[in-house]
Amino acid sequence: MSNDQSAMNELHWLIDMVQTIEVGLVVLDRHYNIQLWNGFMENHSGVSPNSIKGQNLFTRFPDLPATWLKQKMESVFMLKNRAFISWEQRPYVFQFKNYRPITGRADYMYQNVTLLPLASLTGQVTHISVIIYDVTDIAINKLQLKAANEQLERLSQTDGLTQLHNRRHWQECLDHEYDMYTRYSGMASLVMIDIDNFKHINDSYGHLAGDKVIQHIAHLLSQSLRETDCAGRYGGEEFAVVLPKTSGADAMNFTERLREKIAASVIVYESLKISVTVSLGVCEIGSHITSSSSWISCSDKALYEAKQKGRNCSVLHTSTTAKKISQT
Numbered sequence: 001m002s003n004d005q006s007a008m009n010e011l012h013w014l015i016d017m018v019q020t021i022e023v024g025l026v027v028l029d030r031h032y033n034i035q036l037w038n039g040f041m042e043n044h045s046g047v048s049p050n051s052i053k054g055q056n057l058f059t060r061f062p063d064l065p066a067t068w069l070k071q072k073m074e075s076v077f078m079l080k081n082r083a084f085i086s087w088e089q090r091p092y093v094f095q096f097k098n099y100r101p102i103t104g105r106a107d108y109m110y111q112n113v114t115l116l117p118l119a120s121l122t123g124q125v126t127h128i129s130v131i132i133y134d135v136t137d138i139a140i141n142k143l144q145l146k147a148a149n150e151q152l153e154r155l156s157q158t159d160g161l162t163q164l165h166n167r168r169h170w171q172e173c174l175d176h177e178y179d180m181y182t183r184y185s186g187m188a189s190l191v192m193i194d195i196d197n198f199k200h201i202n203d204s205y206g207h208l209a210g211d212k213v214i215q216h217i218a219h220l221l222s223q224s225l226r227e228t229d230c231a232g233r234y235g236g237e238e239f240a241v242v243l244p245k246t247s248g249a250d251a252m253n254f255t256e257r258l259r260e261k262i263a264a265s266v267i268v269y270e271s272l273k274i275s276v277t278v279s280l281g282v283c284e285i286g287s288h289i290t291s292s293s294s295w296i297s298c299s300d301k302a303l304y305e306a307k308q309k310g311r312n313c314s315v316l317h318t319s320t321t322a323k324k325i326s327q328t
């Protein structure tokens with residue numbers, strides 16, 4: 001076979017491969033007019049190479065992010081360097097429908113795109129090649145993994161019965177608030193909440209009814225919170241709330257509103273109607289609080305006093321609260 005014939009063969013094979021390869025190939029001239037449009041592009045856009053050759057890319061595809069893409073392409077022409085566009089930066093450049101059976105959940109094809117400068121024999125970059133990789137499978141797997149990890153993290157921070165923060169995660173919120181106080185001072189209050197005579201509820205109506213009561217109170221508590229408040233299930237029938245930027249007096253308004261709401265509500269369990277009350281202890285952060293555990297301890301003392309006072313009430317921790325407790 002002559003050299004000419006062999007070169008012709010190679011060219012023929014190359015053209016064949018360019019047309020059939022599972023990667024999008026487009027060649028543009030300096031004015032973004034399309035010079036090459038391979039089979040992949042035809043299959044996914046529905047536009048044939050013959051009908052698009054010579055047409056301006058941005059006129060033909062007005063949905064393309066023209067300003068952003070032209071800026072990238074200009075830098076390829078000027079600097080004679082490759083540029084990459086990742087699906088994580090922009091899910092796709094060409095809006096092609098996703099037809100992959102496994103990743104059918106994605107509406108559009110995720111794409112990685114390479115912009116390649118094409119030099120003429122004189123070394124001038126007169127054209128660029130746009131190479132489009134379908135990375136839908138990789139993107140969907142990565143997004144699913146990310147969603148699963150986020151879900152796992154949420155579950156590891158959440159109490160299963162109440163959907164409030166679990167104790168470990170709540171403790172992190174408390175420690176954070178305490179650290180903020182030591183660094184910047186400012187105001188914050190801690191509230192401990194305990195259901196009154198809960199053992200009696202369990203004993204009279206059973207544990208499932210008891211669980212329903214815990215859920216009901218957690219629900220009323222969640223409804224009463226601000227976005228920045230952090231509520232957790234501290235123990236069996238005990239809840240704890242960190243109220244940032246809240247004075248003790250304001251926290252008492254919060255606890256009294258919540259207490260009244262709980263006392264006025266009725267829990268329906270099977271054919272039973274159950275009423276409950278809660279006792280609440282409040283402690284505003286201040287110089288007497290030397291650690292997050294001493295903050296809990298002072299709120300606990302106030303809660304203990306609320307129980308001593310006959311339950312169904314809120315008590316604000318003061319120096320006398322501490323004294324009374326130490327006398328008992």
Ligand SMILES: Nc1nc2c(ncn2[C@@H]2O[C@H](COP(=O)(O)OP(=O)(O)OP(=O)(O)O)[C@@H](O)[C@H]2O)c(=O)[nH]1
Pocket residue numbers: 194195196197198199200202206207208209210211214235236237307311
């Ligand atoms: N149903 C149910 N009961 C729980 C759960 N966690 C703890 N308890 C029960 O809650 C009860 C708490 O009782 P106590 O600590 O004696 O206090 P109390 O009866 O609420 O009395 P006061 O707090 O003094 O008003 C115990 O009987 C625990 O078994 C839970 O997740 N579900």
